[in-house]
Each structure stands twice: as structure tokens, then as C-alpha cells.
Amino acid sequence: MLEQLVSALVTVVLGVGGCLAYFYGSNILLDRLFPASASNDMAAVRNLKIQSSVRPWLFLGPALILLTVYLIYPVFQTIWLSFHDKAGTSFVGTANYSWAFNDSQFRQSIFNNFLWLLVVPAACTFFGLVIAVLTDRIWWGGLAKSLIFLPLAISFVGASVIWKFVYDYRGEGQEQIGILNALIVWFGGDPQVWISLPFWNNFFLMVILIWIQTGFATVILGAALRGVPEDTLEAATIDGAGPFKIFWRIMVPQIMPTIIVVWTTITVLVLKVFDIVLTMTNGQWDTQVLANLMFDWMFRGGGDFGRGAAIAIVIMLAVLPIMIWNIRQANAEQKGGH
Amino acid sequence: MADIRLTDLNKSYGAIHILKDVSLDITSGEFIVFVGPSGCGKSTLLRSICGLESITSGTLEIDHAVVNEVPPSKRGIAMVFQSYALYPHMSVYENIGFALENQGLPRAEIKQKVEKVADMLQLTPYLTRLPKALSGGQRQRVAIGRAIVRGAKVFLFDEPLSNLDAALRVQTRMEIAKLKRSMPKTTMIYVTHDQVEAMTLADRIVVLQAGRVEQVGTPMELYDRPANTFVAGFIGSPKMNLITGEPAARHKAHTLGVRPEHFELSAATGEIKGMVEYTEVLGSDSFLYVATPQGLLTVREEGKTAFKPGDTVHVTPAAALVHRFGEDGKRLA
Ligand SMILES: Nc1ncnc2c1ncn2[C@@H]1O[C@H](COP(=O)(O)OP(=O)(O)O)[C@@H](O)[C@H]1O
Ligand SMILES: [Mg+2]
Numbered sequence: 001m002l003e004q005l006v007s008a009l010v011t012v013v014l015g016v017g018g019c020l021a022y023f024y025g026s027n028i029l030l031d032r033l034f035p036a037s038a039s040n041d042m043a044a045v046r047n048l049k050i051q052s053s054v055r056p057w058l059f060l061g062p063a064l065i066l067l068t069v070y071l072i073y074p075v076f077q078t079i080w081l082s083f084h085d086k087a088g089t090s091f092v093g094t095a096n097y098s099w100a101f102n103d104s105q106f107r108q109s110i111f112n113n114f115l116w117l118l119v120v121p122a123a124c125t126f127f128g129l130v131i132a133v134l135t136d137r138i139w140w141g142g143l144a145k146s147l148i149f150l151p152l153a154i155s156f157v158g159a160s161v162i163w164k165f166v167y168d169y170r171g172e173g174q175e176q177i178g179i180l181n182a183l184i185v186w187f188g189g190d191p192q193v194w195i196s197l198p199f200w201n202n203f204f205l206m207v208i209l210i211w212i213q214t215g216f217a218t219v220i221l222g223a224a225l226r227g228v229p230e231d232t233l234e235a236a237t238i239d240g241a242g243p244f245k246i247f248w249r250i251m252v253p254q255i256m257p258t259i260i261v262v263w264t265t266i267t268v269l270v271l272k273v274f275d276i277v278l279t280m281t282n283g284q285w286d287t288q289v290l291a292n293l294m295f296d297w298m299f300r301g302g303g304d305f306g307r308g309a310a311i312a313i314v315i316m317l318a319v320l321p322i323m324i325w326n327i328r329q330a331n332a333e334q335k336g337g338h
Numbered sequence: 339m340a341d342i343r344l345t346d347l348n349k350s351y352g353a354i355h356i357l358k359d360v361s362l363d364i365t366s367g368e369f370i371v372f373v374g375p376s377g378c379g380k381s382t383l384l385r386s387i388c389g390l391e392s393i394t395s396g397t398l399e400i401d402h403a404v405v406n407e408v409p410p411s412k413r414g415i416a417m418v419f420q421s422y423a424l425y426p427h428m429s430v431y432e433n434i435g436f437a438l439e440n441q442g443l444p445r446a447e448i449k450q451k452v453e454k455v456a457d458m459l460q461l462t463p464y465l466t467r468l469p470k471a472l473s474g475g476q477r478q479r480v481a482i483g484r485a486i487v488r489g490a491k492v493f494l495f496d497e498p499l500s501n502l503d504a505a506l507r508v509q510t511r512m513e514i515a516k517l518k519r520s521m522p523k524t525t526m527i528y529v530t531h532d533q534v535e536a537m538t539l540a541d542r543i544v545v546l547q548a549g550r551v552e553q554v555g556t557p558m559e560l561y562d563r564p565a566n567t568f569v570a571g572f573i574g575s576p577k578m579n580l581i582t583g584e585p586a587a588r589h590k591a592h593t594l595g596v597r598p599e600h601f602e603l604s605a606a607t608g609e610i611k612g613m614v615e616y617t618e619v620l621g622s623d624s625f626l627y628v629a630t631p632q633g634l635l636t637v638r639e640e641g642k643t644a645f646k647p648g649d650t651v652h653v654t655p656a657a658a659l660v661h662r663f664g665e666d667g668k669r670l671a
């Protein structure tokens with residue numbers, strides 16, 4: 001334990017120190033190679049120009065290289081793999097893709113992902129918005145917001161473990177230790193094996209992500225709501241609009257760009273959802289999703305790099321347009337500048 | 339038709355007492371201007387009348403009914419905000435029509451009313467535009483249109499010209515005066531810290547200071563008979579000279595108020611001796627700033643002046659036109 005802490009600390013210090021050393025050193029090197037204090041003025045000006053055009057590349061260089069190695073190269077490698085067989089040796093054309101679209105597991109995953117997509121971003125944004133508005137008006141709102149934000153700090157696996165206990169089921173006659181079943185028994189109902197109830201279990205898993213992400217939506221939307229000019233709300237009050245109308249017609253439209261950014265950010269997250277399903281059901285009882293299916297084929301029982309890669313590409317194609325829209329929207333919002 | 343009566347109205351934010359025993363009688367159809375220095379509570383008073391702020395104590399009556407607890411939308415009041423407070427995501431048409439929509443009027447009627455108001459304010463070509471695509475003056479007109487369309491009995495304006503440039507300000511001031519003339523039965527309450535706006539627009543002016551009403555009266559009443567030294571110094575431009583000490587005692591006053599135009603100037607003799615510090619010659623009139631033992635006095639002369647900076651002058655207040663104030667700052671006789 002202590003050993004791990006020490007090594008983590010050393011890594012952090014070395015990493016940060018290394019970065020500083022790189023920026024400092026490369027800058028000095030640039031200065032030496034093209035001195036700004038050259039003997040004649042013409043040369044000095046030229047050197048300064050060279051310096052300022054080289055420096056951005058120098059400073060961005062490490063990031064660009066890392067991005068290429070860990071992001072761009074894998075994309076092309078995955079595309080390449082998706083057109084090859086199990087071991088990635090012989091070309092099979094689009095066989096992996098046609099397999100996927102005829103595979104019942106894959107179809108199930110697409111359907112489930114679609115459900116997640118429909119429910120989670122909408123629920124997070126909705127709850128985030130409502131909580132942001134409500135907590136703005138009460139004195140203990142700050143505390144409530146912190147509590148709602150807290151789950152965001154928990155890893156998906158950690159959160160799933162917590163919720164495993166919530167949904168826990170003990171056999172007939174035993175005491176129910178899961179809070180949900182305990183409550184149901186207390187109210188005189190029959191305990192259920194929640195996570196194996198086909199179709200509905202999807203929603204029980206979604207609750208976990210909603211629980212985690214609502215805090216994020218609350219904080220971002222809360223900040224946006226505070227940016228809505230107070231006097232437009234007052235004008236609407238005088239114009240005879242009630243609280244609901246003011247909320248839906250005056251407040252929400254004014255923060256629409258932020259709502260879209262929150263919505264799409266969570267949408268991208270949902271398309272990649274993996275840890276929760278892996279931890280809770282591992283895709284059993286009809287809860288499979290694309291990311292977990294890919295993981296299955298790539299690294300577990302499946303052991304088929306071609307199929308795994310094909311699924312990965314499908315996920316990427318689904319995420320890409322939303323991602324682009326999200327970035328555009330975020331940029332537009334910044335330019336709109338409040 | 340709307341009489342407004344405030345009786346001992348008080349407003350506090352927690353322990354901070356903002357409005358102190360404000361009592362006012364406003365007659366239907368009057369153009370009332372609240373004027374006073376920044377932070378004196380003008381906006382707070384206006385917002386209390388419209389219902390955006392609750393009243394701590396005292397009563398507010400509109401048409402002889404106490405409306406302390408009546409919500410803003412039910413008071414028959416429209417407000418033009420300093421920032422205009424247009425709904426940024428709605429077109430000009432929607433901005434103007436929003437109140438009517440809330441009243442549940444049929445679409446056709448909303449359309450007809452909005453178009454009529456837009457026509458009146460020359461906004462017809464801009465009905466489909468968003469506020470951000472309008473100039474300052476156009477936004478101002480949309481804000482006014484939003485007030486007109488509701489057919490409110492009382493219009494409240496909170497410093498509506500402060501966001502406009504100087505030229506547009508004069509023009510809009512005249513338009514507001516015209517608007518008032520076209521709506522003779524509508525009561526208008528207008529807030530400003532600019533006494534020129536107050537003097538030119540008001541039927542009656544309410545001078546406020548630190549949350550208290552200092553004086554209520556027509557512009558000329560305030561100009562001719564300021565009730566105290568505060569009003570004396572606040573109304574009129576350039577400011578009235580307030581002189582204490584021996585020259586005031588000679589007029590049997592603690593403080594003597596003399597407007598710049600009410601001095602006699604002489605090189606040889608006079609009540610107060612001083613030295614011309616600098617002059618502003620504007621052609622139609624000239625202003626002399628005279629350093630005296632009682633402080634710097636502003637003196638206005640018709641046309642050009644013969645005095646130059648450095649000259650010794652004697653100034654004599656015109657006895658019939660001076661304002662005399664007692665030790666408490668109140669007007670004597
Ligand atoms: N919500 C509030 N809470 C506490 N003090 C306030 C509040 N609103 C205004 N005030 C104070 O009330 C005083 C009068 O404000 P205001 O009516 O806006 O002045 P004016 O419009 O004459 O410039 C100011 O000193 C201001 O700081
Ligand atoms: Mg104000």
C-alpha cells in the first residue's frame with residue numbers, strides 16, 4: 001500500500017517535472033539556435049519570426065505525438081483489423097460487419113444502447129435542470145447540490161458495486177439486505193431479482209448512470225441559469241407568466257446551447273457505457289451493450305479481433321457525429337459570449 | 339384611469355432600511371418623475387409600486403384599492419426596464435405579444451394588437467428580428483411597445499434613456515413626451531438621476547434622497563421655491579450657489595441660495611469680494627467661477643463677459659431672488 005503511494009507520488013513528480021523541463025529546455029534551445037540578440041537587426045528580426053512560428057509546434061509537439069500514437073494510429077489499426085479475421089492475418093472483406101448485423105447479441109446490444117440513449121441523457125438533463133432551479137431558491141441548496149454532485153467522484157465500477165447492494169436479492173426466507181427488496185418486503189410485497197428481470201433490468205442499470213451524471217448536469221446548468229438576466233424573469237412576471245411558463249418559455253430557451261452541450265456530452269458517454277454493465281450483469285439477462293460486447297469478442301471468450309474491431313468501429317461511427325455537433329455547439333456558445 | 343396613493347411606505351432589506359415613510363398622491367394621467375442621486379432608492383420605490391419588491395410597511399393603493407399583496411401582473415402596470423429586459427430568444431413580435439399570450443387572447447387578436455403597436459412605434463419592418471439584431475433605440479421602442487400593448491393604466495420607466503448615446507437620448511426623450519401626450523389618461527412614473535430629464539418631462543417631480551421624499555412639486559415650483567438645501571442644489575443647472583457665513587447672515591439666513599443668474603457683478607463694489615478663477619464663454623452666455631472666502635461661486639452673465647481670470651470682482655445677490663434656508667437646511671418663509 002505505502003509502496004504504491006510512494007510510486008504514485010514519484011510518478012506525479014517526475015511527470016510534472018519532466019514536462020516543465022521539456023518546455024523550459026526546448027525554449028532555451030530555440031533561443032540558442034535562433035538568437036534574438038543577433039549581431040545585425042535584420043537577423044534578429046528574422047530569428048524572432050522563426051522563433052514564434054516554431055514555438056507553438058515545439059510546445060504542442062508532445063501532445064500531438066501522444067495523440068497520434070494513442071488515438072489516431074489505433075483508429076486506423078482498428079479499421080484495418082475489422083476487415084480481417086480472428087487473428088488479424090487474412091483479409092475477409094466486410095464479413096465481420098455482415099456477421100454483426102445478423103448476430104442476435106449485436107442486435108440486442110444496438111437495441112439496448114438505443115434505450116440507454118433515449119433515457120439517460122434526457123433524464124440527466126431533466127433532473128439536472130429541475131434540481132438546479134430548485135436548489136437555487138433554498139438556503140440549503142448548496143449542500144443539496146454538493147450531495148448530488150458527489151456520485152460524479154465515484155468510479156463507474158464503484159457506483160455499480162454500491163447499486164449491486166441496492167438491488168441485492170436473497171433467497172426465499174432469508175433477510176433481504178438490499179435496500180430495494182427490504183423496502184418492498186417491509187411494505188408487504190414480494191422481493192424480486194431486479195437485475196435479471198428482462199427489459200426492465202436495463203432501466204435499473206441506467207439509474208446508476210443517471211445517479212452519477214445528474215450532478216454534472218446540475219452544476220453546468222445551474223451556472224447557465226445564473227447567467228440568465230434577472231430582469232427578463234421580472235419582465236415575464238409583470239407580463240403575467242406563471243412560474244412554469246417562466247421556466248419553460250424564458251429560462252430554458254435562454255440556456256438552450258448549454259442544455260445541448262450537456263445532453264450531447266452525456267450521449268457520448270452513454271454510447272461508450274461499459275463498466276456498469278460489465279460489473280452489474282456482464283451483459284446477461286438481455287442487458288448487453290455494444291462496448292461490453294466488443295470487449296467480450298476482443299479480449300474474452302470470443303477472442304476474435306476482427307469482430308471486436310468491427311463493433312468498435314460501429315460505436316465510433318455512432319459517437320462521431322454527436323461529438324462534432326457537441327464541439328461546434330460548445331464553440332458557438334463561447335463565441336456567443338455572455 | 340389610475341390614481342396611485344402611497345402612505346408611509348417603508349422598505350427594508352433585512353436590517354437595511356431603504357425607503358423611509360414615503361407618502362405620495364399621484365393623480366390619474368399625471369407624468370411623475372422620481373429624481374435623486376444614484377442609490378437613493380428610486381428603483382426600489384418603482385419596483386415596490388409594480389410589485390417586484392414586497393412592501394415592508396405602509397400601504398400602496400391603486401384606484402383606491404390596497405394592492406400591497408396583489409401580484410405584479412394584476413396591478414394593471416407595465417414597466418420599461420433600464421436594460422430593456424427583452425427576451426433574447428423571442429422575435430420582436432413575440433416579445434410584444436408575450437403578455438397577451440399570457441392573458442389567453444386568441445391569436446388573431448394578438449396579431450392585430452401587436453401590429454398596431456408596431457406600426458405606432460415604427461417597428462413593423464423588424465417584427466421577425468431577434469433583439470440582438472436591433473439598434474439601441476429600436477430595442478428601447480420594443481420595450482415601450484411591450485408596455486403599450488397591454489393597455490396598462492400605469493407605465494413605469496426605470497432610467498430608460500441611460501443606455502442611449504447623447505443624441506438619441508434627446509430624441510427619445512421627446513418621443514416619450516409625445517407618447518404621454520397621446521395617452522393622456524395613462525399615469526406615468528419615470529425614474530431618472532438626470533434633473534434635465536426630470537425638468538423637461540414631468541408634470542410633477544418627486545425629489546428623493548436617502549430613501550426620503552425631499553419635495554414634491556411641479557418643475558417650476560421646485561426651481562422657484564426649493565424646500566431645502568438639498569433640492570436647491572439638485573434642481574437647476576448649473577447648480578445653485580449655497581453660501582454660508584457672513585453674506586448669508588446679512589440676509590438673515592443660515593444658508594443663502596443664489597442661482598448663477600441671480601448675481602450682480604461689479605468691479606468696484608458689492609456684497610462679496612472675490613477673484614475670477616476661470617471663465618467659460620459660450621456666446622449666448624458666460625459662466626464665471628469666482629473664488630471667495632465662502633468658496634467657489636458660479637455666476638452667469640448674459641452674452642460675453644468683460645472679466646478675465648485674475649480680475650477682482652464684487653458679486654451681489656439679487657435680494658428679491660435669493661433663497662433663504664435655516665440651520666436645519668429648511669427653507670425660511
Ligand atoms: N436586493 C437588495 N438587497 C439589499 N440592498 C439593496 C437591494 N437592492 C437595492 N439595495 C440598496 O438599496 C439602495 C437603493 O437602491 P436603488 O433603489 O437601486 O437606488 P437608485 O435606483 O436610486 O439608484 C442602494 O443603496 C442599494 O444598495
Ligand atoms: Mg436605479
